[in-house]
Amino acid sequence: MADSLFDQEPAESGARLSMPPPPPPQYVGFWYRVLAYLVDSWLLMLVVAAVFALMSGWEYYSSWERVYIEGEWHGSRLVNFLTTWVLPALITILFWEYALATPGKMLISAKIVDATTLQAPAPTQWIIRYLGYFVSLLPLGLGFLWTAFDSRKQGWHDKLANTVVVFKKKS
Numbered sequence: 001m002a003d004s005l006f007d008q009e010p011a012e013s014g015a016r017l018s019m020p021p022p023p024p025p026q027y028v029g030f031w032y033r034v035l036a037y038l039v040d041s042w043l044l045m046l047v048v049a050a051v052f053a054l055m056s057g058w059e060y061y062s063s064w065e066r067v068y069i070e071g072e073w074h075g076s077r078l079v080n081f082l083t084t085w086v087l088p089a090l091i092t093i094l095f096w097e098y099a100l101a102t103p104g105k106m107l108i109s110a111k112i113v114d115a116t117t118l119q120a121p122a123p124t125q126w127i128i129r130y131l132g133y134f135v136s137l138l139p140l141g142l143g144f145l146w147t148a149f150d151s152r153k154q155g156w157h158d159k160l161a162n163t164v165v166v167f168k169k170k171s
Contacts, residue, residue: 025118025167027165027167028105028153028165028166028167030145030148030153033144033147033153033155033165035104035108036104036105036108038104039104039107040102040105043103043104044091044092048083048084048087048088052079052080052083052084055082055083056079089130093126093127093130096112096121097126099111109168110165110166110167111166111168112163112165113163113165113166114163115152115158115162115164116162121162125161125162125163126161128161129157129160129161129163131160132158132159132160135156135157135160136155143157153165
């Protein structure tokens with residue numbers, strides 16, 4: 001006879017407790033993603049404009065006559081490249097890495113996850129996803145519009161990076 005409850009054998013030798021399968025993820029659709037994109041674009045524009053002004057000088061925004069002088073734009077090409085290409089990529093990828101979402105996606109309670117594991121994507125997936133934005137944009141934005149028709153609401157950038165955007169589970 002068993003000494004404790006934990007030493008007892010199950011009533012049926014083949015019986016096992018099984019957990020119900022987790023509910024399928026709820027994918028974020030096209031219009032929610034458009035809303036998140038608009039919020040992110042607005043916030044990113046403010047940050048980029050402020051950083052660009054700090055690096056190039058506030059005169060850039062004061063008069064168009066002073067901006068374009070003798071065929072050259074005011075400010076260095078390096079500052080322009082860093083603030084318009086590198087900074088947005090860096091900000092976006094850092095938000096993805098540390099929050100699994102940008103501010104716009106946070107607003108709608110969404111996160112970006114690996115499409116296979118539903119866990120946080122690898123850093124390489126973030127880079128592929130960001131570069132995939134350009135692929136999605138090139139044919140008249142068709143890669144972004146694709147989310148409206150795809151069963152898992154993936155844009156081309158998501159498919160390239162093997163990611164999906166899902167609503168956060170309520171705790």
